[in-house]
Amino acid sequence: xxxxxxxxxxxxxxxxxxxxxxxxxxxxxxxxxxxxxxxxxxxxxxxxxxxxxxxxxxxxxxxxxxxxxxxxxxxxxxxxxxxxxxxxxxxxxxxxxxxxxxxxxxxxxxxxxxxxxxxxxxxxxxxxxxxxxxxxxxxxxxxxxxxxxxxxxxxxxxxxxxxxxxxxxxxxxxxxxxxxxxxxxxxxxxxxxxxxxxxxxxxxxxxxxxxxxxxxxxx
Numbered sequence: 001x002x003x004x005x006x007x008x009x010x011x012x013x014x015x016x017x018x019x020x021x022x023x024x025x026x027x028x029x030x031x032x033x034x035x036x037x038x039x040x041x042x043x044x045x046x047x048x049x050x051x052x053x054x055x056x057x058x059x060x061x062x063x064x065x066x067x068x069x070x071x072x073x074x075x076x077x078x079x080x081x082x083x084x085x086x087x088x089x090x091x092x093x094x095x096x097x098x099x100x101x102x103x104x105x106x107x108x109x110x111x112x113x114x115x116x117x118x119x120x121x122x123x124x125x126x127x128x129x130x131x132x133x134x135x136x137x138x139x140x141x142x143x144x145x146x147x148x149x150x151x152x153x154x155x156x157x158x159x160x161x162x163x164x165x166x167x168x169x170x171x172x173x174x175x176x177x178x179x180x181x182x183x184x185x186x187x188x189x190x191x192x193x194x195x196x197x198x199x200x201x202x203x204x205x206x207x208x209x210x211x212x213x214x215x216x217x218x219x
Contacts, residue, residue, distance in 0.1 A: 017042070020056040024076050027058075031080040037107030038076055043069075046100040046128055063098050065118045067212055070160060074209060075101050078181045081193055081206070082156045083108055090151070092173065094144035094182075094214070095160030099125030102137050105158070112137040113151055115144040117218045145216055147173045154178060161214035162189045171201065183211040 021039045029035060044055035047069060051061050060068040079101075082088065088109035093102055096116035102125065105112045114137060116122040122141045129137055140148060144159070145167045152173035159170075159182035166182065171194070174180055180194040191206035 016056045020058065020072055023058060024073055027073055029073070029076045029080055031076075031083060031085065033108055034076050034080050034083060034104075037079075037104045038072065040107055041100065041103045041132075043072070043100055045131070046098040046103075063121065065121055067095075067097050067118065067121060069098050069100050070211075075104060078158055078191065079104060079108060081191070082158050082179055082181045084179060088156045090154050090175075091156040091158065092147060092152075092154040092170075093158050093160065094147070094170070096125045096139055097121055097160060099128045099137075099139075101158070101160060102139070103129060103132060103134055106134045106137050109156065110136065113140065113148055113154075114138070115140045115142050115148065117141075117143055117215065119218070141218065143217055145169065145214065149173060156180070157182075159183065159214065160211070162186075162209075162211040163214040166192075166194065167214075171196075183209045186213075 017039060021035050044052040047055050047061050058071055058073050060071045062068055090111045091105055091109040093114040096102055096114040102112055102114040119141055126139050147170045153175035154173055155175045155178040157170055157174055157180040162183040164186050174196045176196055178196050182192055183189045184192040189209050189211060191209050193204040193206060195202045
């Protein structure tokens with residue numbers, strides 16, 4: 001493990017990371033478990049070196065292949081909603097991207113399964129997570145629309161791309177009492193929370209967001 005690379009300097013230092021966490025707290029993120037998990041993950045190693053100085057700005061950044069690393073506030077907000085103050089056991093992430101959100105999820109869940117359809121991103125994320133010695137995340141190169149039925153049920157499902165509708169396969173993989181958080185919509189997107197209760201599925205519409213679209217198949 002390259003300790004110096006992970007610690008960062010200047011705009012990638014722990015002090016800069018701490019300022020991001022304070023900003024997230026000021027913006028309304030209240031779950032200290034989520035904030036601690038984000039503080040533990042060096043976001044700068046997940047972005048292109050040319051963008052490392054912006055790693056702790058509260059913005060999304062390009063990854064290539066038409067994908068982005070999500071804005072830290074959105075990562076924190078979605079995981080806070082997913083957790084709902086409870087310990088997560090088995091979580092499914094749709095859209096690994098560079099692996100940053102999976103690394104944060106590793107700090108709040110016992111087991112994380114993450115699916116990525118773009119092979120170069122899948123390989124890159126695998127390298128970053130190995131470098132950080134994160135052992136409770138399993139990556140899959142697959143079509144996220146299908147989920148991972150062989151590993152289901154999941155008590156948390158989180159999606160990092162916007163769907164026009166909720167994939168039925170994912171609903172079927174949500175455990176009793178489980179929660180799914182995803183962006184929904186085409187032109188206008190919003191965060192959606194789906195909860196599986198004894199009475200059935202309950203859907204709650206949350207704030208507006210902007211994500212890349214959920215696509216089918218592997219590339």
